[in-house]
Amino acid sequence: MEDITTQAHANFPPSSAYAWSECIAWWFHRVNSPPGEAAIRGTLQHDAAEALILHGKTDGVFTQLTTDEQYLVRQYVDMIKLTHQRMEKRGFDHLSNPTIEERLILPPIYLEIYGVDPNDLFGTVDTKIHALPYELRIIDLKTGRVPVSPYENPQLKIYAGLALLNQQPQYTFEELKNTAVQLSIFDREGQINHWVTTGAHVIDYVMTMINRIQTIKSLSLARLTPEHYNPGEKQCKYCSHLGKCAAAMAANQTAVGNRDTPPTEISPEKLYDIYNQIAQVKTFCAAVEEEVLRLSLAGTKVGDLKLVTKRTHRAYKDPVTAAEKYEKIFGEAAFTKKLKTPAQIDKLIKLAGAEGSVECLKNLHDETWHKPLVPTIGTVDDKRPDFVREDNAIEYFGKDD
Secondary structure, three states, X not given: OOXXXXXXXXXXXXXXXXXXXXXXXXXXXXXXXXXXXXXXXXXXXHHHHHHHHHHOOOOXXXXXXXXXXXXXXXXXXXXXXXXXXXXXXXXXXXXXXXXXXXXXXXXXXXXXXXXXXXXXXXXEEEEEEEEOOXXXXXXXXXXXXXXXXXXXXXXXXXXXXXXXXXXXXXXXXXXXXXXXXXXXXXXXXXXXXXXXXXXXXXXXXXXXXXXXXXXXXXXXHHHOOHHHOOOOHHHHHOEOOHHHOHHHHHHHHHHHOOOOOOHHHOOHHHHHHHHOOHHHHHHHHHHHHHXXXXXXXXXXXXXXXXXEEOOOOOEEOOHHHHHHHHHHHHHHHHEOOOEOOHHXXXXXXXXXXXXXXHHHHHHHHHHHEEOOOOEEEEOOOOOOOEOOOOOXXXXXXXXXX
């Protein structure tokens, strides 16, 4: 189907569907921050996987990946090929080749019926394989550190629903609703998890999201009422209103209202309520820490708190360059599935042998790693070194326009 979207990202992104569907106010207070280092690294890995599957080569993208990232991409590509082979053996009549990084949009007929914009809801699926009207598989590569489950995953359900809706009129609505849908997450550890549902479930979910979009678009920030605020860990995490949100404050107060009562004296029912609020309170506390850090870096005094240098592990300045250098010297000994840590390389240096070569290796090692200077907040009696760096507020929070 012709792509009629005109934006790089949807107005209502599937990746944050849980937040804007659970808390209407979130959409008006969302934080549109530039992609961080982890997101940039993830994009490179997705690009490498796409090039490898479509063209059998990476067109130089691999040179920008660490050894660990290259290993993950190859695992992901091998898994997709194996999945397709297994579906071939099952003898499906209409088995598609895997489609990679395909943009899925709402068909024009639904845009017209529901009165939504083409840019409101669309997404790019990592991998789609289908043998319609029998089976649809959506596979998502997640390179982040936080585990993600495919179970009732809003992003993957939207992808699957859009994929099925775009198969009309080739297949009837009833045929598509009876399709078996498998949603899969392939994570950074090379593990894949699946969840199986029906076409009816994912199509109904897309329709529910369209209705929620209509509701949000009928409102404005000035017209929001308390009922539009629904605090929770996921939706509060990237919300600029968290520090001012009365609903979040009330939820936090409910959770900590029994702070003077030992947990052993709280009823199981109340413990259950408090337990479900722990993540929300942690999110709020993290937002408080971030605001204190921002003010301190900008030069605003917050009580007797001060900036200190956070204790960090050594890290490679450029993992790719370091991997190339150590591979020439230590060969496979410098790697497990990825380049060994600086501390592990220290042990290899000690085992190297001659004193002159050890000194040479030590100098090389010192050139390839550094200890990042990261600010954090400490009390007045904190013994860690004070954090002093020019323009540190600009570096950590960007320059005001």
